[in-house]
Amino acid sequence: MKVNISERLRNVAEAVEKCNTVADIGCDHGFLPIYLVLTNRASRAIAMDLRKEPVRRAGEHIASFNLSDKITTRISNGLEALSRGEADTITITGMGGMLMRDILIAGNDKLMDGNKFVFSPQSDIDTFRKYLDDNGFVITKEKVIFEAPRFYFIINATLKRGEKMNLSDLELRFGKDFHLGDTKVLQDFLTKELYNNGILCGQLEDEERKGNLSVKPKLDYLKKEQEYRESALKMISK
Known part of the structure; x- marks a missing residue:
C-alpha cells in the first residue's frame, strides 16, 4: 500500500537519514512517519501532536497501513511526552520558526548530543537559524523547494x-553555504522576494513623501533586507 504525500513532505522525508526511531513533532495527519517507516528510512516512529484530533486521525491512518506495531501516537506539547534518548532523529516542520525555537528551548532536557533533526520553518527563518547557531545545532545541509x-x-x-x-x-x-550546489530554486526565491518587497518599499516611500514619518523604521529595514537579497543573488548568479 502506497502513501501519497505532498512534494514538500516528500522532500522532508528524503532529508531524513536512515535511523532507528524518528519522532515527528506536530504530526498532523501522520503521513510523514508512515512514509518514513514504509520506505525503511526509520525502523520505528513516534507521531506527536498537541491536539487530540490530529493524534486520533494519525492513529487511524497508521492502522490503515498496518503499522500500529511500529508507529505510536502521543498527545504532546512539543517534546514533552518524549523521553530523553528515545528518538535518534526528530522532525519539526509546518510551523513558524519562533514556535520551533520555543519547542527546542522547552524540550532541551530531552535532547542528546548526536541527535539529528530535520526542520522546515515557515517564518522567522533567520531568527531560527541564529538560535540553532547559538545553541550547538550544527547545520549539515539545507535545501529550498517550491510547492505552489x-x-x-x-x-x-x-x-x-x-x-x-x-x-x-x-x-x-x-x-x-547557500551559494554552493544547485541554486536554481533559491534564485527564483530571491528574485520573487526582491520584486514583492520592492513594491512594498515603493508604497512606503510614497507614504514617507506624503509626510508619514512613522513608516521610516520599516522602510529602512526593508531596504537593508533588499541589499542582502541583492548580494546573495549576485553570489549565486556568478
Whole structure:
C-alpha cells in the first residue's frame, strides 16, 4: 500500500537519514512517519501532536497501513511526552520558526548530543537559524523547494553542544553555504522576494513623501533586507 504525500513532505522525508526511531513533532495527519517507516528510512516512529484530533486521525491512518506495531501516537506539547534518548532523529516542520525555537528551548532536557533533526520553518527563518547557531545545532545541509504557492527551506542539523558555525548575515537569511550546489530554486526565491518587497518599499516611500514619518523604521529595514537579497543573488548568479 502506497502513501501519497505532498512534494514538500516528500522532500522532508528524503532529508531524513536512515535511523532507528524518528519522532515527528506536530504530526498532523501522520503521513510523514508512515512514509518514513514504509520506505525503511526509520525502523520505528513516534507521531506527536498537541491536539487530540490530529493524534486520533494519525492513529487511524497508521492502522490503515498496518503499522500500529511500529508507529505510536502521543498527545504532546512539543517534546514533552518524549523521553530523553528515545528518538535518534526528530522532525519539526509546518510551523513558524519562533514556535520551533520555543519547542527546542522547552524540550532541551530531552535532547542528546548526536541527535539529528530535520526542520522546515515557515517564518522567522533567520531568527531560527541564529538560535540553532547559538545553541550547538550544527547545520549539515539545507535545501529550498517550491510547492505552489510557497517556497520552503528544509534544514538538516545535528546537536553538538558547544560547537558554533558562526553563520554570516547572508547565511542566516538564506542558508548555510547557500551559494554552493544547485541554486536554481533559491534564485527564483530571491528574485520573487526582491520584486514583492520592492513594491512594498515603493508604497512606503510614497507614504514617507506624503509626510508619514512613522513608516521610516520599516522602510529602512526593508531596504537593508533588499541589499542582502541583492548580494546573495549576485553570489549565486556568478
